[in-house]
Amino acid sequence: MRYYRCELHTHTTLSDGKMTPEELVERAKECGYDAIALTDHNTTAGVERAVKAGEKAGLTVLRGIEWTTFWGHLTVIGGSSDVLWRDITPENVAEKIKRAREKGDIVALAHPRRMGYPVCSGCHCDYDIESVAGVNNYEVWSHYYPNEGVAARQQREQWYSLLDRGLRIAAVYGYDWHNRDDIPPSYAYTYVGAENADADALMRGIKSGATFITVGVSVDCKAVVGEKEYVTGSVLPTGEADIEIICNPIKDYRSDKPTRLIRAELHTDKGVVSTPLEFGKKVKIKTAFAKYCTVEVYGERKREEQLLAITSAFYTGGER
Amino acid sequence: MQTVLEGQYEITRKNQSTHVRIPFRVPEKAEKMHISVSYDPKYNFDEEYGLALIEESMLKQAGEPLMSKGEMRACLPVDNHLSFSIDSPDGAVGTAHRGDNRQNFTISADDAQGGFYPCEIKSGDWTFIVSVTCIVTDTITVSLKIEVE
Ligand SMILES: [Zn+2]
Ligand SMILES: [Zn+2]
Numbered sequence: 001m002r003y004y005r006c007e008l009h010t011h012t013t014l015s016d017g018k019m020t021p022e023e024l025v026e027r028a029k030e031c032g033y034d035a036i037a038l039t040d041h042n043t044t045a046g047v048e049r050a051v052k053a054g055e056k057a058g059l060t061v062l063r064g065i066e067w068t069t070f071w072g073h074l075t076v077i078g079g080s081s082d083v084l085w086r087d088i089t090p091e092n093v094a095e096k097i098k099r100a101r102e103k104g105d106i107v108a109l110a111h112p113r114r115m116g117y118p119v120c121s122g123c124h125c126d127y128d129i130e131s132v133a134g135v136n137n138y139e140v141w142s143h144y145y146p147n148e149g150v151a152a153r154q155q156r157e158q159w160y161s162l163l164d165r166g167l168r169i170a171a172v173y174g175y176d177w178h179n180r181d182d183i184p185p186s187y188a189y190t191y192v193g194a195e196n197a198d199a200d201a202l203m204r205g206i207k208s209g210a211t212f213i214t215v216g217v218s219v220d221c222k223a224v225v226g227e228k229e230y231v232t233g234s235v236l237p238t239g240e241a242d243i244e245i246i247c248n249p250i251k252d253y254r255s256d257k258p259t260r261l262i263r264a265e266l267h268t269d270k271g272v273v274s275t276p277l278e279f280g281k282k283v284k285i286k287t288a289f290a291k292y293c294t295v296e297v298y299g300e301r302k303r304e305e306q307l308l309a310i311t312s313a314f315y316t317g318g319e320r
Numbered sequence: 321m322q323t324v325l326e327g328q329y330e331i332t333r334k335n336q337s338t339h340v341r342i343p344f345r346v347p348e349k350a351e352k353m354h355i356s357v358s359y360d361p362k363y364n365f366d367e368e369y370g371l372a373l374i375e376e377s378m379l380k381q382a383g384e385p386l387m388s389k390g391e392m393r394a395c396l397p398v399d400n401h402l403s404f405s406i407d408s409p410d411g412a413v414g415t416a417h418r419g420d421n422r423q424n425f426t427i428s429a430d431d432a433q434g435g436f437y438p439c440e441i442k443s444g445d446w447t448f449i450v451s452v453t454c455i456v457t458d459t460i461t462v463s464l465k466i467e468v469e
Contacts, residue, residue: 014435016418041417042403043435068403068417070337070453084412086339086405086451115386117377118370118398121454124381150386 001210001231003191003218004034004202009066009075009110009139009174012038014046017178021050025057027180032252034197035060036177039075041068042085060197066110069093072125072132075174078105078203094131101136106206108137110174113154129158133167136206139174140310141213144185146173147307156310163292163313164269166320170206170233170312171294173213186255186302188215193231209233212295214309216253217261217279221245221295223287223314232295232312239268239289239316246282247297247309258308261299268293291317321354321469322347331359331402331452331460339405340450342464350441350468352428355448357404359462362421363397370398373456401454402462406436409444413437415451441468 011017012024019027021038028036038050038061047063054061063079069088074097076083081100088096097107109125109132116124125132138159141147162169173188181187193210194201205211210231212219223230223241230236245264249257261277268289275285277297287293292313299308325344346353364370374392378385387395403417406427414436416423425433429440450462 015416040435042405042415043417043437045414045432045435045437068453070451085415086412086449113382113386115374115378116381118373118454118456119377119395121401126381150382150384154382 001193001195003193003212004197005032006035006037006190006192006202007033007175007177008037008062008077008108008172008190008206009039010036010177011040012046012050014043015041019180021046022053023180024177025050025053025059025061029057029059031254033059035062035202037062037064037075037077039064039066039077041066044079047079060199060202062199062202068122070122072112072127073110073123074132074135075108075110076100076105077108077206078103081105090127090131093127094134097132097134101134106137106203107135108139108172108174109135110139111142111151111176112139112158113151114142115151129162133162135169137170137172138162140171141173141188143174143176144187146186146188147215148186160267163294166291168209168313168315168319170209170211171213171310172211184254186215188213189250191218209312212309212311214250215255215301215306216250216258217247217297217299217308218250219245219247219295219297219309219311221311223293230314232314234314236314236316239287239293241287241314243285243287243293243295244282245277245285245295246280247277248280256302258299258301258306261297262305263298265296265298266293267296289316291315321467323465323467325448325464325466327464329450329462329464331450331455331462333455333458335452336455338452340452342448342450344446344448344466346441346443346446346468348443350443352426352469353441354467355406355425355427356465357462358422359400359402359460360421361400361457361460363399364456365397367396370396370456373398398456399454400456400460402460403451403453405449405451407447407449408439409442409446413439
């Protein structure tokens with residue numbers, strides 16, 4: 001298994017994006033992505049064009065859509081769901097998410113704490129959190145300056161509150177890519193652990209929770225229990241494990257690069273433990289958790305201490 | 321070319337977060353459908369109103385200031401946003417979701433643009449749907465013309 005650079009939230013001229021499907025694919029290839037999901041607002045009209053362009057360019061394109069409802073946005077990836085966005089209401093959204101997942105698709109809560117009406121109407125998640133808690137993924141980070149600001153903090157807090165309740169929801173970033181962005185403002189990557197970069201393998205990787213989000217560092221981390229090693233998203237036989245972490249700079253990251261690492265933190269339902277961290281140096285931390293354990297990497301970027309990366313969780317025990 | 325629907329429709333604040341359905345009939349032997357839709361006004365240029373609306377909504381949604389005053393000002397003028405869908409006798413033909421308040425589409429069995437899918441222009445009952453994503457003026461007038469050939 002290795003980690004592939006993916007962008008799971010993109011738009012084209014078939015909705016309000018500024019690039020055609022072909023231009024988006026070309027740009028994604030230039031920017032070093034292994035895969036993108038095309039998630040135009042309430043339409044899949046551009047998907048086959050993007051898939052075809054991807055085949056030519058050597059970029060995997062996952063079929064998707066963004067359910068752009070009045071009460072919140074959800075990206076749905078896989079192309080198998082038969083849910084019509086206009087049928088979604090606060091009363092039935094839980095059922096619609098379940099339906100899409102049963103069909104084999106991946107559902108993510110998109111930019112849940114972004115400002116909604118009247119600035120970006122529908123962008124803020126007004127759904128009762130319980131009714132959308134059945135998603136696979138949560139966009140802990142979103143759009144530009146993803147690890148900074150109030151919405152990022154609130155999203156991270158809300159995601160952890162879901163993990164605290166025993167839900168198994170992977171962390172993803174959503175670029176919400178609308179423009180060509182020749183000089184990109186601060187943005188992040190989602191990495192997906194998979195056997196290869198084919199659509200099926202990436203779908204399995206995302207569903208398994210083998211993801212991390214980052215502003216410029218790679219996070220190679222595993223949990224070791226006895227002789228066995230696990231990647232994030234795995235359910236461990238016990239919460240008593242060693243977590244091994246190695247972080248390196250992502251060389252072709254195009255915005256402000258992290259200049260040094262400071263520490264790694266394990267966030268669990270039992271609290272936080274921390275250890276100093278340097279580029280390229282493996283650290284091992286003991287953890288003991290009852291539900292989940294994530295890894296957060298802190299370092300210096302833009303001349304201040306920043307949260308640089310978050311992994312999806314290792315789990316143990318029963319799922320809620 | 322035959323006009324099958326031409327009219328103006330008034331959207332009010334009561335329609336926020338609803339789908340306004342406009343039915344129309346398509347005759348036999350049509351192969352192409354041209355849709356020309358526009359709405360006005362696009363913007364509410366009242367800055368005081370816009371800022372107050374942003375601030376009130378922000379505090380309601382986030383429970384704390386998500387944006388500084390300067391960032392709120394950068395969101396002005398606040399604007400109306402409608403998206404458009406079409407249903408054929410067989411079901412959904414797609415959705416056009418973008419900010420422009422003037423849009424034109426042509427749909428046929430082999431081509432479509434703007435978020436719609438290619439689709440046979442069957443005779444029967446069709447519906448044009450206006451989804452009111454955001455209204456920040458008391459009314460919005462939607463002008464719609466649908467022709468077939
Ligand atoms: Zn969105
Ligand atoms: Zn989006």
